[in-house]
Amino acid sequence: MSGKVQFEFATATRILFGEGKLAEAAPAAATLGKHALVVTGSTPDRAQKLLELLKEEGLKSTIHSVAGEPKIADARTGVECAHQNGCDLVIVFGGGSAIDAGKAIAALYTNPGEPLDYLEVIGGGQPLTQSPAPFIAIPTTAGTGAEVTRNAVLASPELRVKVSLRHPLMLPKLAIVDPQLTYELPPELTATTGLDALTQLIEPFTCTRATPMTDALCREAIPRAARSLQRACENPNPATREDMALASLHGGLALANSGLGAVHGFAAPIGGMFEAPHGAVCAALLPHVIAANLEALTEQNLKADRYTETARLLTGNPNATAKDGIDWVKTLVATLKIPGLSNYGISKGDFPDIIEKARTASSMKANPVNLDDAQLTGILQTAL
């Protein structure tokens, strides 16, 4: 008999994790360049400490802020800003959106032509030919794990879609995950980004492309997210922030090397069509997708052991059933007051369009079971 295990695992060249690790950003940056384009979200003031550290280390920096989830045009203006100022490395200090923006800017800075030449689905989908500018990612939320993924999601407002710029070379040179940077994160953002992190552990663990290595990451981090997510929202302390930062990192490592599922299959088109934050959309969908998947697996006489194990990891109860896991997630989502999808203007009339687009999403293809249109409609209906 031949072996059955085959996988590839790739990640950032170097990962630094821990309280206070931000201090290592400047010495590391000095080995990669002399003038940093510092990409931030809508509040660049928060990067003040980083700018001071870079200055002390003798580096120049130019700040470039990108508000909200990045659009193709934001990548273009970022590249122009880097050229005008003669930057030779990109450092992102921000949430998942800022990291995606910075990752795209670093890639397009060294590769000629237009962003569209390289974008999947709506663009030419050309592979990058040049290594991106050296890129350091420093997340300030605990959710997306984008500091260790190889794609940047960009929105096209004209086409109402979100698409990826993706290449193995886009993995950052350095990811610095410092839980201290999330201490001031408001409860609402802690909840939605944290539920995205939890989703990004559950989906890789249950998907068709799970590997022993991504399983290990998920098994370690699901209990951390389970014990700390609610507390990080209601009564945060360094231990809960550390748990969520690790959960986010492990989720990013897992999803980038296995796959996701229907939650993310839906989140891609919904995020393109509506003004809805990614984490909040995932949070609204998660319990309903697990319930539909479990039902479909049972109907088709397929094994659902992964959902049983997920339930045990979530509840800490070694006898928990898959159904207990769904109840646990439902309670958490309700406790954290996650609004339904109708909150973003989504209505029944949008379902066919969302479903058609979701079917083509790469995440949907890794879902543990094939769902038909009626089942997909059912999920959207219950998540509304």
Ligand SMILES: [Zn+2]
């Ligand atoms: Zn996500």
